Amino acid sequence: MAVIDFERARTLSLTQWAIVFVLGFLLFKLVAELIDPGLNLAGVPGPWYARWTNIILKYQGILGNKAPYVESLHRKYGPVVRISPTEVDVSSVTGAKRIHNYRQPFEKSDVYTHFLAANGIANLFNAIDVEYHARHRRLLSASMSESSMKAMEGIVQTKAELAMKRMAEEMEKRGAADVLKWWLFFTTDVVGECTFGDSFRMLEQGRKNQYIDDLERTAFFGGIRQTFPIVDTINKVVTLPLFKEVHIRAVRMQTYAEESIRRYRNMMTADPSNPKITFFTRLFNAEDKTLTFPEIVSNAGAFIVAGSDTTAHTLTYLVWAVCRDDVIRKKLANEVAGLKEKYHEEDLKALPYLNCVIQESLRLYPAAPSGLPRKVPAGGVEIDGYWMPAGLTVSTQAYSMHRNTEIFPNPESFNPSRWEKTTKDMKDSSMPFGGGSRTCIGIHLAEMELRRGAAHFFRTFPRARVSTAEGFSDADMRQVIYFLMYPRGKRCLIHCE
Numbered sequence: 272m273a274v275i276d277f278e279r280a281r282t283l284s285l286t287q288w289a290i291v292f293v294l295g296f297l298l299f300k301l302v303a304e305l306i307d308p309g310l311n312l313a314g315v316p317g318p319w320y321a322r323w324t325n326i327i328l329k330y331q332g333i334l335g336n337k338a339p340y341v342e343s344l345h346r347k348y349g350p351v352v353r354i355s356p357t358e359v360d361v362s363s364v365t366g367a368k369r370i371h372n373y374r375q376p377f378e379k380s381d382v383y384t385h386f387l388a389a390n391g392i393a394n395l396f397n398a399i400d401v402e403y404h405a406r407h408r409r410l411l412s413a414s415m416s417e418s419s420m421k422a423m424e425g426i427v428q429t430k431a432e433l434a435m436k437r438m439a440e441e442m443e444k445r446g447a448a449d450v451l452k453w454w455l456f457f458t459t460d461v462v463g464e465c466t467f468g469d470s471f472r473m474l475e476q477g478r479k480n481q482y483i484d485d486l487e488r489t490a491f492f493g494g495i496r497q498t499f500p501i502v503d504t505i506n507k508v509v510t511l512p513l514f515k516e517v518h519i520r521a522v523r524m525q526t527y528a529e530e531s532i533r534r535y536r537n538m539m540t541a542d543p544s545n546p547k548i549t550f551f552t553r554l555f556n557a558e559d560k561t562l563t564f565p566e567i568v569s570n571a572g573a574f575i576v577a578g579s580d581t582t583a584h585t586l587t588y589l590v591w592a593v594c595r596d597d598v599i600r601k602k603l604a605n606e607v608a609g610l611k612e613k614y615h616e617e618d619l620k621a622l623p624y625l626n627c628v629i630q631e632s633l634r635l636y637p638a639a640p641s642g643l644p645r646k647v648p649a650g651g652v653e654i655d656g657y658w659m660p661a662g663l664t665v666s667t668q669a670y671s672m673h674r675n676t677e678i679f680p681n682p683e684s685f686n687p688s689r690w691e692k693t694t695k696d697m698k699d700s701s702m703p704f705g706g707g708s709r710t711c712i713g714i715h716l717a718e719m720e721l722r723r724g725a726a727h728f729f730r731t732f733p734r735a736r737v738s739t740a741e742g743f744s745d746a747d748m749r750q751v752i753y754f755l756m757y758p759r760g761k762r763c764l765i766h767c768e
């Protein structure tokens with residue numbers, strides 16, 4: 272019989288007590304779920320346990336494997352599958368269209384509140400209220416439109432050139448360049464300058480600064496809190512030391528964003544003709560119908576978080592996938608070699624193969640492949656013949672939408688040529704940037720960075736290959752998926768012959 276060692280129990284540290292508390296709570300929740308199963312979803316297929324508990328889903332979530340796990344359920348049960356007592360995942364085009372509908376958008380589910388900015392003000396990304404979101408979106412859309420991106424082209428070009436120079440230096444010194452690192456510096460410098468009017472100068476420094484370090488950890492813990500909202504609840508009772516540190520980091524980032532935006536606003540007030548345009552310039556110029564200062568700061572923070580890793584990871588997988596296949600690499604390198612010395616965005620948009628490579632990278636390696644959870648509105652709704660009651664969470668995940676074998680034959684193979692004849696189904700099933708009224712607002716900036724980054728890279732390094740230096744292997748590139756996706760090894764070594 273187990274005997275409780277009270278002497279030992281008294282000596283448990285605060286962290287050990289916290290772990291005991293979390294495990295106890297999980298056990299309690301499991302028992303409660305078994306006594307009271309979730310919503311009655313007549314006929315929605317799924318594993319038997321999904322009606323009773325979400326523990327398997329959470330376990331897969333801890334492993335960074337939720338998206339492939341949900342995809343395995345789709346393969347077994349079809350396009351509509353129950354994944355927990357209160358959540359259904361949908362992978363059909365018709366279902367995704369119903370959920371991400373422009374005219375009657377479903378609200379984002381409450382888990383998005385766990386991404387709240389340190390100043391507690393909701394922003395474009397985490398806003399749940401449809402009206403609040405629509406107001407922010409209306410005010411920010413013009414600055415993020417495709418035509419407004421012309422003002423940012425110079426920034427993207429300068430930073431891409433600097434990124435190439437730094438990668439070439441690293442290849443020379445180290446024998447290979449960690450392209451993940453340099454793409455991250457490239458995208459954070461671009462989004463920083465477009466947002467704050469001043470870049471983080473990461474490419475110049477060549478190493479992460481305090482802001483980026485804070486950003487990475489805060490984004491990671493945002494993902495954990497979104498997957499396990501219980502952590503937030505516990506944290507309100509017992510402040511876990513780790514979360515205290517995360518809070519300090521979030522506040523420090525907030526202060527930095529506030530100071531940068533204030534500095535830019537003062538500059539604008541002193542000289543309204545200041546030509547340095549940012550995503551927020553229009554809002555400072557607007558006399559009415561604008562965002563408040565804290566709302567601008569919260570949105571600026573969201574842009575930095577949402578606009579750095581996402582684009583950097585896409586570029587990383589693009590380069591890696593292209594460098595693994597000589598035929599694809601030569602075809603792309605030849606195409607971009609044909610560009611004139613000074614080329615523009617319009618020239619890049621006209622390159623068919625480059626754009627196929629980008630589409631295929633976004634398909635197979637989407638930076639946000641996980642479920643995008645939404646709430647079924649009052650009155651309920653029918654999706655693909657199944658009745659979904661109000662309050663149920665319905666998700667769509669790009670990971671599954673992009674692996675529909677009827678639309679993308681042989682889905683695990685990286686085959687840019689499949690986009691040479693793009694069908695309507697392929698377009699409808701592609702969701703790397705989300706869907707409907709909550710589609711990524713940074714899509715045009717991201718596409719510009721992807722085109723410019725990839726073109727510059729394969730013009731500069733036409734014979735680039737995946738390196739095996741320092742033990743680098745395919746295992747480093749295994750996808751780890753929380754809300755965002757990143758390569759397990761957090762590095763990608765490429766060399767050029």
Ligand code: HEM
Nearest residue numbers: 395396577578581582638639643704705709711712713717
């Ligand atoms: C390849 C790069 C990118 C990918 C794959 C990507 C993906 C996504 C996805 C899937 C969503 C929808 C999230 C949801 O429904 O919960 C989203 C939303 C968003 N993204 Fe991006 N993103 C990228 C780049 C960017 C950039 C460069 C920025 C900023 C400059 C940005 C800012 C945002 C914002 C603010 C939202 C929320 C939009 C709204 O709800 O109205 N993203 N992104």
